[in-house]
Amino acid sequence: MPPTDASAHAAPAIGSDSGDPTGTCPAESSTDVTGEPVSMDREAADSADTGTTGATDCEDTLDLRLPDELLALLEEQAGPDDGPGSGSGSDGGAAPPLFASTIDHDLLDHVAEWGPVATPVGTFHLVPVVIERDLPLITRWMNDPAVAEFWELAGAESVTGEHLRAQLGGDGRSVPCVGVLEGTPMSYWEIYRADLDPLARHYPARPHDTGIHLLIGEVADRGRGLGSALLRAVADLALDRRPACARVVAEPALRNTPSVAAFLTAGFRFSAEIDLPDKRAALMVRDRSLRHLL
Numbered sequence: 261m262p263p264t265d266a267s268a269h270a271a272p273a274i275g276s277d278s279g280d281p282t283g284t285c286p287a288e289s290s291t292d293v294t295g296e297p298v299s300m301d302r303e304a305a306d307s308a309d310t311g312t313t314g315a316t317d318c319e320d321t322l323d324l325r326l327p328d329e330l331l332a333l334l335e336e337q338a339g340p341d342d343g344p345g346s347g348s349g350s351d352g353g354a355a356p357p358l359f360a361s362t363i364d365h366d367l368l369d370h371v372a373e374w375g376p377v378a379t380p381v382g383t384f385h386l387v388p389v390v391i392e393r394d395l396p397l398i399t400r401w402m403n404d405p406a407v408a409e410f411w412e413l414a415g416a417e418s419v420t421g422e423h424l425r426a427q428l429g430g431d432g433r434s435v436p437c438v439g440v441l442e443g444t445p446m447s448y449w450e451i452y453r454a455d456l457d458p459l460a461r462h463y464p465a466r467p468h469d470t471g472i473h474l475l476i477g478e479v480a481d482r483g484r485g486l487g488s489a490l491l492r493a494v495a496d497l498a499l500d501r502r503p504a505c506a507r508v509v510a511e512p513a514l515r516n517t518p519s520v521a522a523f524l525t526a527g528f529r530f531s532a533e534i535d536l537p538d539k540r541a542a543l544m545v546r547d548r549s550l551r552h553l554l
Contacts, residue, residue, distance in 0.1 A: 367453050368470070369502045371435045379493040381486055382442040386449060386494065389428065389436040395421055398438075398448055401477040410513070411475065433457065439474075439490065441481075447490065448475045451498065454509050462534050463511075463543050468504040471511075491526035495546045506548050511541040520544070527554040 376385040389398070399420040401407055408414035413423055427434045433456045439447035454460060454471035472494060476482050495508040512519035514533060520542045524530065528544040535541075546554070 367431065367433045367456065368435055368451055371437065371451050371501075374497055374501045377493055377497050379489055381484075381489045384490060384493055385440045386437040386451070386497070387440055389424055389438060391421065391424060391428065394438055394445075395424065397445060397477070398424070401448060401475065404477075404479075407475055410516070439494075441486070441490075446476065446478050446481050446486075448477060449473065449494065451494075459509075459511060459536070462536055463509075463532065466506060468502065468506065470498045470502060470505045470508045472498075472508060473510070487522045488525040491522060491528075495526065495528070496551060499546075499548050499551060508546040510544045511536065512544065513539045514542045515540075527551060529554065 371386060372388045374386060376383050378384075395417055399417045402411055402413040402420050403415070405414075413420050424436050427436050427450070434450055434452035437449040437451060438445045439449050441447070450471075450473035452471045452473070454469040455465040455467055457471060459465070459471065460469075472491070474487070474491065474494075476487055498508050499505060508528075510523055510528065511534065512523065514520070520530070523542075523544040526546070527550075528546045529550070531543040531545045533540060534543050
């Protein structure tokens, strides 16, 4: 997945109560223990499945069946007479793409309503991305070489825009957000349903697992220890706002030791090494049952 830093020029103004202005899709990113930019490599969603390698934690049991929610979504999209190539209307037109924005579901318990949270480094707010407002800033962050190495979204605004619109036009299983710290947009986050994501093919997913991707956007915000503090805050926020979620997961590249260290400092535990289509990753888990111990 994609994380990294990027210096930014003036971005569209966002109030401290309006959230961050950035968005991305599953990618790997975070910040190291010392605040160094850390990235989670972007996972190739359409790549062939690969087996999980490395011993998993004893609490992680293998269950790769399709979640009930995913099966329900499939049933809603396909009518009783719909075949693989059937149209959706009397005019014989092509059926709308699976999981199109017409599906009215909030699979992440209304991220937009999670609100601000107090952290050791200041008041922090996750603000869902608005393309018209946030695209220039996020594009600039994605073109930072340190970020582009992992997120692979460098280029024109259309490149980042396509990545964001794919999430914003979906069914709500991934919500790109801008992280606003003390009123200043400074990071990009993706909060997603890991159990409904291609990632679930590569680890023993549990219902309602919530995934996190992060990049620290501004160079000045790196090296200050912000990443670990914000990762802990956002993971705990997800557990607080999502009662059905028992754990928050992430999959930084195993070679990205600063990112792995940041997750460990933020109260995540190392669960396993997993082979994803484009990287060997460290499966990091923050358990609800251990959140007050780690």
